[in-house]
Amino acid sequence: MPVNVNSDIVFKVENIEKFFGKNKVLDRVSMDIHKGEVMVIIGPSGSGKSTFLRCLNRLEETSAGTILFEGVDITDSRNDINKLRCKIGMVFQQFNLFPHMTVLKNITLAPMRLLKLSASEAEERAMKLLRKIGLEDKADSYPNKLSGGQKQRIAIVRALAMEPEVMLFDEPTSALDPEMVGEVLEVMKDLAREGMTMVVVTHEMGFAREVADNVSFMDNGLILETGSPAEIFSNPQNDKTRKFLNSVL
Amino acid sequence: MENFSEKFINNFITDDRWVYLFEGLKTTFVITFFALIIGVVLGFVVAVIRTSADKTGKLKIPNAICKLYLTIVRGTPVMIQLLIIYYVIFTSPNVSKVFVAVIAFGINSGAYVAEIVRSGINSIDSGQFEAGRSLGLSYLETFRFIIIPQAFKNVLPALGNESISLLKETSISGYIGLMDLTKGGDIIRSRTYEAFMPLIAVALIYLVIVMLLSAGISRLERRLHAGER
Secondary structure, eight states: OOOOOOEEEEEEEEEEEEEEEEEEEEEEEEHHHHHTTTTEEOOOOOSSSHHHHHHHHTTOOOOOEEETTTTTTEEEEEEEHHHHHHHHHETTTTTTOOTTTTHHHHHHHHHHHHHHHOOOOOOOOOHHHHHTOOOOGTTTTTTGGGGGHHHHHHHHHHTTTTTSSEEEEEEETTTTTTHHHHHHHHHHHHHHHHTOOEEEEEEEEHHHHHHSEEEEEEEETTTEEEEEEHHHHOOOOOOHHHHHHHHHH | OOHHHHHHHIIGGGGHHHHHHHHHHHHHHHHHHHHHHHHHHHHHHHHHHHHHHHHOOOOHHHOOOOOOHHHHHHOOHHHHHHHHHIIIIIIOOTTTHHHHHHHHHHHHHHHHHHHHHHHHHTSSSSHHHHHHHHTTOOOHIIHHHHHHHHHHHHHHHHHHHHHHHHHHGGGGGHHHHOHHHHHHHHHHHHHOOOSSSHHHHHHHHHHHHHHHHHHHHHHHHHHTTTTTT
């Protein structure tokens, strides 16, 4: 049984479906994500886990089902998706920092535009976050001057500067050189420790085992199994989960 | 050499004939400058509509209008467009010819700028767009702060070329009776019955301006990329 960290539900996903053309990539997927929970989604490539994550902030439109975020339906186009996205941070595999802006500008743009912070308030917030990850000296650098690990840590900070309720991570370490994976995972672990609600799609089984409250295994657009890391990794119930874990561990 | 200076004096000094070139150059500048502004504004608007329509499947009617505009403007000679706008659309003799030329060249240039900018927008990785949207920025805010500044940088060399083409294309303004630089040279030729001096002078002036423009654009390019590359 999934561990219930806290009774407040942040995301209530019910029976969502998603097609790419005729291809069904999500098949009636449901999931509850509670406040403070770290949910890690694992599964083979093409299983639909990234698509699922991208549905949570409507970067992908669903074909059916509902996604309630703090009780508001994300999939309903009458709801102001921009307002909702302010509370849902996202980190991408390819970092997607804005190359034409300094690190500081990358971080302060959205808080200034959307939260109406003054420049000095936004910069103060940004510098505080940068200090936390030890990159305050990079504030005036452009992204191309940074290593992959630094870029991803700054991308995390950029999302955090909006003070979101939940953070989505889409394979945040998959584009990194192996020696840089650790520094990014370290930032994510700190975040989890501070009680951030996180939904993480990753291939880092070590991270899943150590940090996750719950792990979901996805295959072919279906969630086949959800449980605590101990249950999933030590005693998987589903044959496909077992097969997958054998191939990656 | 004697002959050369005599010809020079006859073509440019006598009766202050250089004033034709000077006044013509001023007109050429005015037309190019304002047509370029119209062209860039129009081009960006059309490019954003076109790419938004391609991306989202919305804006069907504006997109159709933009496509029609691009087809007509890019499918007909700019001289015919100028003549139509002067003789068919602005039939009143009171309308300023410079104004007509600015409108005609601006509309013409807008079509080329639109396609340049569209290619620039399409060259930006879709992850940039997603990153902007995921932070909560609206579609237009994402364009304004994330996509357009990067696209602009990428297409700056092409826009520079377009401004150079535009400057040279304005040399047909004489067809609606405007005295631009080319026409100024023509007037001198009709006074002195000499072709070499006025035509070479006009050509050299265009050449110098184009070279200055190119130099200015590469400086701007370097400045925009400063620190980033």
